[in-house]
Each structure stands twice: as structure tokens, then as C-alpha cells.
Amino acid sequence: xxxxxxxxxxxxxxxxxxxxxxxxxxxxxxxxxxxxxxxxxxxxxxxxxxxxxxxxxxxxxxxxxxxxxxxxxxxxxxxxxxxxxxxxxxxxxxxxxxxxxxxxxxxxxxxxxxxxxxxxxxxxxxxxxxxxxxxxxxxxxxxxxxxxxxxxxxxxxxxxxxxxxxxxxxxxxxxxxxxxxxxxxxxxxxxxxxxxxxxxxxxxxxxxxxxxxxxxxxxxxxxxxxxxxxxxxxxxxxxxxxxxxxxxxxxxxxxxxxxxxxxxxxxxxxxxxxxxxxxxxxxxx
Amino acid sequence: xxxxxxxxxxxxxxxxxxxxxxxxxxxxxxxxxxxxxxxxxxxxxxxxxxxxxxxxxxxxxxxxxxxxxxxxxxxxxxxxxxxxxxxxxxxxxxxxxxxxxxxxxxxxxxxxxxxxxxxxxxxxxxxxxxxxxxxxxxxxxxxxxxxxxxxxxxxxxxxxxxxxxxxxxxxxxxxxxxxxxxxxxxxxxxxxxxxxxxxxxxxxxxxxxxxxxxxxxxxxxxxxxxxxxxxxxxxxxxxxxxxxxxxxxxxxxxxxxxxxxxxxxxxxxxxxxxxxxxxxxxxxxxxxxxxxxxxxxxxxxxxxxxxxxxxxxx
Numbered sequence: 001x002x003x004x005x006x007x008x009x010x011x012x013x014x015x016x017x018x019x020x021x022x023x024x025x026x027x028x029x030x031x032x033x034x035x036x037x038x039x040x041x042x043x044x045x046x047x048x049x050x051x052x053x054x055x056x057x058x059x060x061x062x063x064x065x066x067x068x069x070x071x072x073x074x075x076x077x078x079x080x081x082x083x084x085x086x087x088x089x090x091x092x093x094x095x096x097x098x099x100x101x102x103x104x105x106x107x108x109x110x111x112x113x114x115x116x117x118x119x120x121x122x123x124x125x126x127x128x129x130x131x132x133x134x135x136x137x138x139x140x141x142x143x144x145x146x147x148x149x150x151x152x153x154x155x156x157x158x159x160x161x162x163x164x165x166x167x168x169x170x171x172x173x174x175x176x177x178x179x180x181x182x183x184x185x186x187x188x189x190x191x192x193x194x195x196x197x198x199x200x201x202x203x204x205x206x207x208x209x210x211x212x213x214x215x216x217x218x219x220x221x222x223x224x225x226x227x228x229x230x231x232x233x234x235x236x237x238x239x240x241x242x243x244x245x246x247x248x249x250x251x252x253x254x255x256x257x258x259x260x261x262x263x264x265x266x267x268x269x270x271x272x273x274x275x276x277x278x279x280x281x282x283x284x285x
Numbered sequence: 286x287x288x289x290x291x292x293x294x295x296x297x298x299x300x301x302x303x304x305x306x307x308x309x310x311x312x313x314x315x316x317x318x319x320x321x322x323x324x325x326x327x328x329x330x331x332x333x334x335x336x337x338x339x340x341x342x343x344x345x346x347x348x349x350x351x352x353x354x355x356x357x358x359x360x361x362x363x364x365x366x367x368x369x370x371x372x373x374x375x376x377x378x379x380x381x382x383x384x385x386x387x388x389x390x391x392x393x394x395x396x397x398x399x400x401x402x403x404x405x406x407x408x409x410x411x412x413x414x415x416x417x418x419x420x421x422x423x424x425x426x427x428x429x430x431x432x433x434x435x436x437x438x439x440x441x442x443x444x445x446x447x448x449x450x451x452x453x454x455x456x457x458x459x460x461x462x463x464x465x466x467x468x469x470x471x472x473x474x475x476x477x478x479x480x481x482x483x484x485x486x487x488x489x490x491x492x493x494x495x496x497x498x499x500x501x502x503x504x505x506x507x508x509x510x511x512x513x514x515x516x517x518x519x520x521x522x523x524x525x526x527x528x529x530x531x532x533x534x535x536x537x538x539x540x541x542x543x544x545x546x547x548x549x550x551x552x553x554x555x556x557x558x559x560x561x562x563x564x565x566x567x568x569x570x571x572x573x574x575x576x577x578x579x580x581x582x583x584x585x586x587x588x589x590x591x592x593x594x595x596x597x598x599x
Contacts, residue, residue, distance in 0.1 A: 023429065024355035025385050033384035040377035041370065109370060117335055117368035118378070118425060121360075122385045124334040124351040284336040 027128055034132040037115075038106070038140070047102035048144050051095050055148030056155060058091025063156035066163055083246045084160050084167035085177035088152045092181040092244065093214065093237065095148060096188045099141055100209050103192030106133050108202040120285045127277055130197060134190055134273060141189045145182045173246030180243030187265040188213050188236060194272025197280060212236065212268075230255075239264040286311050286464055287332060287433060291341035294327050294488075301327045303488040304341065309466050309481075311432070314459045316479030316496075317468035320576050324488040325468040326364070329437050332466075333362050345433055346464075357386045357429030363422035363436045371411030375402055375421050378410060383428055392428065400424040401450075415442030423451070434458060436467040440474055452478045472572045486576045500571040508539045508547050511560035521554045522547065535559075 038044050066087070069075040107130075110116040123129050153167075160166045167174035191213065196205040217237045220228055232238055233255035242261040256264065287309040294302040302324040309315045319325050330336040332343050334350035342349065346359050353359045369378050379393045397406045400420040405413070410421065419442050426434055436455070440448045455478060459465045469475055475482065475496070482499045484492040492499045512518045515537055519529045527542035539547055544563040551558050 023358055023386050023388055025357075026387060029385045029387045033381045036377060036381040036384055037370075037373070040373045040381070042372060113370045114364075114368040115370040117330075117333075117364050118382060120335055121333055121362055121364075121368075122357055122382050124353075124356050282337070284330070 025123060025128075027132070030123055030128045030132045031135065033119075033122070034129070034136045038136055041109075043105060043109070044102065047098050047105070048140065051098040051102070051144045052148045052151065054094040054098060055091040055145070056151045058094055059088050059152035059156050060159075062087045062090040063159040066159060066165070070163065079163055079165075082165060083173060083177065084156075084165035085171075085174040085246065086244065087160065087165065088149060088156055088167065089177050089181045089244055091148070091152070092185065092240075095145070095181075095185055096213055096237075096240075097210065099144065099185050099189045100192040100213055101206060102140070103137055103189040104196035104205040104209055105202065106137060106193055107196040108200060108205050111200040112202055116285050126280050130193075130273070130277055130280060134193060137189050137193055138186055141186050142182065145185050149178055149181070176246055177244050180240065180245070183262070184236070184240030184243055184265055187240070187269040190269035191236070191272055194269070194274075194276045197276035198272060234264055236265065236268050239268075286347065287343070287345050287435075287466055289328070289332075289341065289343040292328065292331060292338050292343050293340045294324070294331060294336065295339045301488055302331070302338075305485070305488070305490060306341075307483055307490065307493065309464055309483075311464040312459060312462050313480040314455050314465045314467065314478055315481040315483060316475040317466060317483050317485070318470065318472065318475055318572060319468075319485040319491075320470060323485045323576075325485065326437055327488075328485075329362070329364065329435050329466075329468065332435060333360065333364070335364075355386060355429070357382070357388070357431060359429075359431055360433045360435060361426030361429055361431035362434070363419070363426045363439055367410075367418045367422055369410050369418070369421060369425075372409060374407050374409055375413075375424070376406040378421065379424060379428060382425055386429060388428060392430075396424040396427045399427065416444060416447055419443055420447070423454070431463070433464040434466065436465070438469055439467055440469065440471065448474065484572065484575055491575045492571075499575075502571075507564050508542060508544045509560065509562045509564055510537050510539060510547055510551075510558060511535055512537070512551065512556055512558050514556050517554065518551055518556050521550050521556070525550055538564075 066079060069079050107116075110119055119129055120126055157166055167177075192205070192209040195209045195212075196202075199205045199208060213236050217232050217235050220232050220235075223229075239256055239261045242256050242258065243265070287307075289305050289307050292302055292305040293300065305324075305328060317325050317328070327336060331338050332345060332350060334356075344350075346353070350356060350360060373381075376393065376397065379396065380390065382388075383390070383393050397403055400423055402417065402420055402424060405417060410418065413421065419439060423436070423439060426436065434455070439451050439455070443451060452474075455465045455467060459480070467478070479496060481494065482492065482496055483490065484499060492502055494502070509532075510518065513535060515531065515535045519531065519537055522529050522537075522539055522542065525542070525546070527546070528540045530538045530540075532538050544561055548558070548561055551561075
């Protein structure tokens with residue numbers, strides 16, 4: 001044991017400037033720190049802009065394809081069965097892609113650059129950082145979805161009105177669809193944040209999150225086994241599709257009930273985040 | 286004040302830090318010296334609560350870092366690899382850290398001014414030179430006006446003016462009563478900046494104490510003496526227990542004694558001296574001799590000197 005002592009203690013004790021008395025971390029402060037970090041990166045603006053663009057463009061494309069459907073005698077009856085809100089929300093899976101990328105980058109970007117050490121030096125208890133990131137992400141997802149859906153609504157209106165499909169705002173069915181899309185996007189974003197916190201690497205996190213969110217249903221659809229089909233119905237995309245319907249999911253031929261879908265999507269958001277919170281405290285930064 | 290007790294960190298089978306116990310006192314600059322891979326950065330990360338010790342404890346200002354209510358007020362750290370997102374501006378980086386502690390925007394501007402970053406504060410950090418990155422790291426460390434500063438290789442990449450600035454800054458911070466703990470493998474830099482040294486190699490403490498104590502602990506230095514009656518002086522010194530070697534006619538090198546002792550022996554024997562000079566080992570020599578074993582352990586890699594040079598130019 002070696003002790004290094006200062007020869008004569010030069011000053012009585014370490015300087016404590018008076019201005020600093022109230023300076024200490026609060027959750028509101030951690031939140032503000034996360035906002036500053038998020039909004040000061042170009043990649044955030046790209047992810048947000050492309051989410052809005054993708055939601056809007058796919059809705060426009062879906063609305064434009066109504067003409068083709070109406071012209072095709074085999075498909076024409078289908079057009080009448082459709083609900084305008086479904087047309088407007090048809091870009092939500094692609095929105096899921098960009099919002100999931102944002103969710104993962106929120107944390108993996110910090111690990112990749114070493115920023116995480118500055119972050120955890122400022123907030124060594126760590127959990128508030130994850131909570132603040134999750135909250136920030138939810139707020140962003142809400143804003144982006146609202147902007148995307150509003151834009152889609154307005155821009156598809158001329159086309160939809162030709163088929164009398166403009167969703168009525170007093171129709172609960174419209175709000176079910178929009179609400180389902182928002183709920184699913186929030187769940188996807190949080191799922192991605194949780195996976196990113198657990199895996200830390202951008203590439204690994206994006207691969208894992210996007211595979212589960214978007215690719216697996218397509219890959220597994222080639223396997224015609226009952227139990228595989230059951231698993232598929234619990235994957236985020238099929239589960240969330242059940243939420244984007246104008247009526248109760250079970251009446252629309254979905255495997256999961258509305259309630260079950262809500263719970264399954266919530267689990268995708270919560271389980272990885274909870275696991276991440278547990279490991280975050282223990283692991284070296 | 287930083288206190289480590291039996292601090293140990295193992296990664297799998299490798300022990301990076303082996304049962305370190307030390308106390309870093311306030312009001313002084315303490316240098317943390319050791320070859321690459323000696324465990325300096327790991328130790329500093331454990332102090333900052335970023336890495337968990339495998340065993341042992343370390344406290345800063347009396348408490349583990351994670352338990353402080355306002356950590357940035359207690360400890361400011363510059364950690365080796367710049368812990369900054371390259372896509373963000375220097376000001377945004379500092380503002381985001383300041384926000385967590387409700388530190389005012391005026392303090393952000395203050396540390397930007399202090400570290401000479403005013404001209405580039407709105408530029409993205411990705412375009413910064415190593416020296417500018419170091420200045421930003423130091424600005425972040427100063428943000429909370431902390432009582433303890435931990436600086437990992439602060440002069441790395443700085444130009445001579447920057448080196449001078451860091452030297453004056455840390456001396457001023459220590460004179461203010463703060464604890465300053467900085468690592469380096471630039472020995473010459475340490476001798477001009479540090480009051481105390483903690484030398485480690487292979488995760489163990491090799492030497493600790495004031496700069497002079499550390500130098501003295503290595504062989505203690507020799508004394509050169511010139512006398513027209515060198516033969517008699519040599520005999521008298523040898524009788525006194527010193528080891529004497531004759532370098533040339535009339536010139537002796539005495540080890541195991543001090544200049545004071547040699548002068549006293551000469552005086553008592555009535556011997557005239559023409560020169561009496563202590564040859565202190567330089568900090569560089571002391572460091573080399575101290576860490577030789579530690580470096581030899583990984584002898585297949587480049588020798589210490591060139592490694593040091595490489596890092597300097599990084």
C-alpha cells in the first residue's frame with residue numbers, strides 16, 4: 001500500500017465554488033441532455049424525415065393503385081370493401097423500418113463512438129439514461145407518425161374521394177387504424193432500443209431487430225407447419241397488422257384477438273428494455 | 286481524494302489490474318506512469334464507475350463514483366479514447382452533458398473559452414485534430430467545476446503551446462486544492478508537471494512517492510568527485526562503506542553515498558576537492574529501469590522508447 005500525501009496541505013480543502021450548490025442531475029436534466037444529443041445529430045433528422053417520407057409515399061402509391069384495382073373486374077369489388085384509413089396507413093411497415101433504425105442508433109451510436117463513456121460519467125446510475133432515451137423515442141415516434149399520417153391523409157384525399165374512401169374523422173374505425181399504426185410503431189421503436197442496448201453493436205442490433213420486426217414472417221411463410229404458423233402470428237408484423245383494422249381483429253380473420261395483439265406488441269417493447277436495464281447496470285461501458 | 290483498496294480487474298484469464306492500493310491526495314498533481322497496457326486506463330475507468338472491479342474498491346472524495354449525487358461536480362474526467370460522437374458539434378456535446386446536471390449554458394461557454402475552442406465550437410467534432418479533441422475532453426472534464434480531475438494522457442496530441450497550457454492548468458487546479466490525477470508515458474512531461482508519481486507495470490505498483498523519491502529509489506544516483514589526491518580519497522570513502530570507481534586520473538565515481546557524505550569525508554581527511562557533483566538519475570532513466578521488467582514481459586513487441594514515440598505522434 002502506498003500513500004501519496006501532499007506535502008503541506010496547500011489549501012484547507014478542495015474549492016467548492018458557490019454557484020455550484022444547486023447543480024445536480026435530475027431526470028428532467030437527463031431528458032434534456034438526451035434531446036440535445038438527439039437533435040444535434042444529422043442522422044436523427046434523416047431517420048425522421050425518411051420515416052415521414054416513406055409513410056406518405058407508400059400511402060400515395062396505395063391510393064394511386066386504386067385506379068388499377070377499379071379497372072380490373074376481378075379486383076373492383078374489393079375497392080368498395082376497403083377502408084380509407086387502411087390505405088393511408090399502408091406505409092406503416094416501412095415506417096417501422098426507419099423508426100427501428102433510429103431506435104437502435106440512439107444507443108449503439110453511443111457505444112460505437114465512445115460517447116457512452118461521457119454519458120455514463122454524467123449519469124453513473126445509467127438506468128435514467130435508458131428511461132430518458134425510451135421516452136424521447138416515444139415522443140419522436142408520436143410526432144413523426146402524426147406528421148406522416150396527416151400528410152398522407154391530405155395528399156391522398158383527391159384520389160380517395162373519387163372512390164368515396166376518404167376516412168371520416170368521426171368514424172371510430174379510422175381512429176382504430178391510426179391508433180394501431182402508432183401503437184405498433186412505438187412498440188417497434190422501443191423493441192429496437194432494447195435490442196440495441198443489449199447487443200451494443202449497430203450492425204448486430206439492426207440485423208436482429210429488423211429480422212424479427214420485418215423479415216421473419218416472410219421467411220417463415222414458406223414453412224407450412226402448424227406450430228411455425230402459430231409462431232409467425234405472434235411476430236410483430238402479423239400481430240400489429242391485427243391492430244390496423246377497422247373492426248375487432250377476430251372478426252377480420254386475424255389469428256390474434258385485438259387484446260392479444262396489444263399485449264404481444266407491448267411485450268416486444270418491454271421485454272428487451274427490461275433485460276437491457278438489468279444488464280446495463282452490470283456491464284462495463 | 287482518490288482511494289483504491291486491493292483494486293483488481295480481470296478480463297477472462299488476464300489480470301489487467303492486480304490488487305492496487307493507493308491514495309491520491311488533494312492539492313497536488315499526481316502522475317500515473319506506466320508503459321502501454323500497464324493498466325492505467327482500466328484503473329481510471331474503474332475510478333469513474335465505468336468498469337466494475339473484479340474485486341477491491343475505489344472511492345473518489347470518500348464515496349464510490351456511482352453513489353455521488355452530482356458526479357460531474359465531484360469528478361471531471363478526460364478518458365483516453367475521445368468519448369465524443371463525431372457527428373455532433375463541440376458545443377452540443379458539452380451542452381448535452383451540462384443539461385444532465387442542470388449546469389448553466391454560461392458555464393459551457395466558459396469552458397469553451399478556457400480551452401481555446403471558441404473558434405470551432407459549432408464545428409462537428411469529427412473534423413477535429415487530435416489536439417482539439419483533447420481540448421474538448423478537458424473542457425468536458427472542467428464542466429462541473431469538479432474537486433477531482435482524472436486526465437488520461439491529456440497532453441497526447443497537443444502542440445508545445447498546448448502542452449504548456451495543460452501543465453499550467455493542472456498546476457493551477459492543484460494549487461486550488463483539487464485532486465489532479467493524470468496519466469502519461471511521457472516521463473519528461475511528468476517531471477515538470479507532477480508532484481507525486483504512481484508508477485505501475487503489468488497492473489502492479491512499481492514505485493510511488495514524490496518525483497524525487499521515485500528517482501532516488503532507483504540506485505539513488507552516484508556522486509562524481511575530482512581531487513588532486515584521488516587515491517587517498519578513494520581509500521577514505523571505501524573505508525566509509527561507499528563503492529568507488531576511478532573514471533580517469535583524479536576523477537572518481539562514488540555510489541552508495543551522497544555528495545554531503547563525500548564532502549564531509551574529504552574535509553575530515555584534509556583532502557582538497559576540485560569538483561563534487563551529484564549525478565541524479567533522470568526521471569526517464571528511473572522510469573526505464575523501473576519498468577524494464579514490466580516491458581520485458583512482453584518483449585516480442587517494440588521496445589518502450591519507440592512505442593512512446595509512436596503514441597506521441599498518434
